[in-house]
Amino acid sequence: MIAAMAAPPSRYRCSACGNLTRFDVTVTRRVKEFHHFSVGGELEVESAEVLAEDVEEVACRWCGATGEAIEVLSGDAVTDAVTDRADAAGGV
Numbered sequence: 001m002i003a004a005m006a007a008p009p010s011r012y013r014c015s016a017c018g019n020l021t022r023f024d025v026t027v028t029r030r031v032k033e034f035h036h037f038s039v040g041g042e043l044e045v046e047s048a049e050v051l052a053e054d055v056e057e058v059a060c061r062w063c064g065a066t067g068e069a070i071e072v073l074s075g076d077a078v079t080d081a082v083t084d085r086a087d088a089a090g091g092v
């Protein structure tokens, strides 16, 4: 289980088709993880700290647009626009 992320995830909007919810995100992430092994060798990742993150490409799943067509939104900007947030947040 990944318990911690360094920053809230970016939200995207496809200016070509209006998609707000489905994107292929290619990201390079440098992560420090706490690996806790049981005596039997079973691994549980108890925490993860993102040391560096580089989003290389965001592509719309609906129309395939990339680059300039994809807007990066701040958290405040999408609060009103996004209606299915409850699913992603697990109802919290």
Ligand SMILES: [Zn+2]
Pocket: 014, 015, 016, 017, 018, 019, 060, 061, 062, 063, 064, 065
């Ligand atoms: Zn699109």
